[in-house]
């Protein structure tokens with residue numbers, strides 16, 4: 001059943017996106033690995049998947065650019081087939097205090113984290129509606145629920161994703177499309193490199209009930225469940241995956 005499915009994961013050349021791509025491929029799902037700049041990393045993810053017998057291909061696109069998104073879908077559809085499972089994972093941080101934040105830092109984070117989620121979901125949902133099946137998973141953050149210092153732009157983008165998840169779920173449920181998000185806390189990736197040894201990071205670590213950062217594999221496990229046929233009823237939700245940080 002899964003081998004008829006095609007998953008597109010944005011920003012999948014490393015970190016959480018790469019882990020989700022590998023997990024889905026291990027379940028016989030064909031995987032489209034989107035990357036923007038790191039072609040070598042993306043090819044490495046593809047090679048790891050194909051070495052284990054999975055099917056994967058790499059596709060370059062800046063997902064905050066409408067034309068690039070349009071080309072991306074044309075390429076994915078012609079190489080792998082229609083996208084049934086979408087993971088909006090691409091994300092960036094540009095951390096500054098509000099009073100120091102340039103408009104460019106605001107725009108970059110909102111465009112990459114929030115606008116891209118709109119552009120990619122819009123294109124994917126059109127095809128999913130026609131085939132009356134789809135799963136959309138957005139990678140939000142606990143920062144979308146609680147404010148974080150130096151992340152006015154990032155928190156706004158992730159709060160937007162959580163709200164968008166609910167709206168999209170309402171619009172798409174009648175087409176048998178579910179839309180959910182995962183809100184990770186502190187996960188060890190390049191994005192959080194060095195955070196655990198910073199004063200703010202040490203404070204955060206003390207508050208995590210599980211006493212450690214999460215791993216990309218733990219996010220990928222939750223993603224695989226939310227995208228699977230076993231999850232046929234949950235929609236519009238954001239699953240907090242933070243080791244108990246926000247409890």
Ligand code: NAD
Pocket residue numbers: 010011012013014015016017034035036037038061062063064088089090091092112139140141142183184185186187188189190191192
């Ligand atoms: P990461 O930096 O390892 O990965 C982010 C990926 O997005 C990279 O591959 C990057 O190239 C890609 N990307 C950035 N801009 C892009 C664009 N315009 N087009 C296509 N790809 C683009 O970081 P990560 O921790 O793996 O982050 C993945 C997602 O998880 C992000 O949305 C991030 O906000 C979210 N998240 C991470 C954490 C954490 O603690 N690491 C916590 C909460 C949420």
